[in-house]
Amino acid sequence: MIETLISSKTRIKLLMKFFINSKTTSYLRGLQQEFGESSNAIRVELNRLEEAGMLRSETVGNKKMFRANDQHPLFSEIHNILLKQIGVDRVVEQVIERLGNVERVYLIGDFSKGIDSTIIDLLIIGSIDRGYLLGLVEKAEKVVNRKIRYLLYEAEEFSESMLDRFTPEPLLLYFNKMEPN
DSSP: OOHHHHHOOHHHHHHHHHSSTTOOOEEEEHHHHHHTTHHHHHHHHHHHHHTTTSSSEETTTTTTEEEEEETTTTHHHHHHHHHHHHHHHHHHHHTTTGEEEEEEEEEEEEGGGTOOOOOEEEEEEEOOOHHHHHHHHHHHHHHHHHHHEEEEEEEEGGOOOGGSSSSSSOOEEEOTTOOOO
């Protein structure tokens, strides 16, 4: 879908890398190794995105580190388009919203690092029927054409310190506003 709008595969990879989880950072050589592309093609796209104000950079040691500019006026729209591209919006719609007492859901794994994958990894916190979840996941996998893996914790057995296990910081996808803060 997005390939029809953006012809540069390198630009799509960079948008996925930085705009799915805005806390993701990387540098040119790291991106070259991750993407398996020439550093020149990546550098050109990084410069274009930085000139457009979509990426920010800072020098750390001898590396120029890039990250998404979450203050850019189009950040939210690009983020949402990419979530639709990978099918997370449909997973939330088809699975999470039908489960009942869901407190939080985090995107973890490759997608939280901005790496396109055939597997969507989720961390789900709440009191839900596990059998019902399994059936919904199977249906959602057919819709998004990706496998869905999940970790499930009851609210009382989950602590915020457990999030430190997932790097970079996991992306909060859903919060049940019915629950008191």
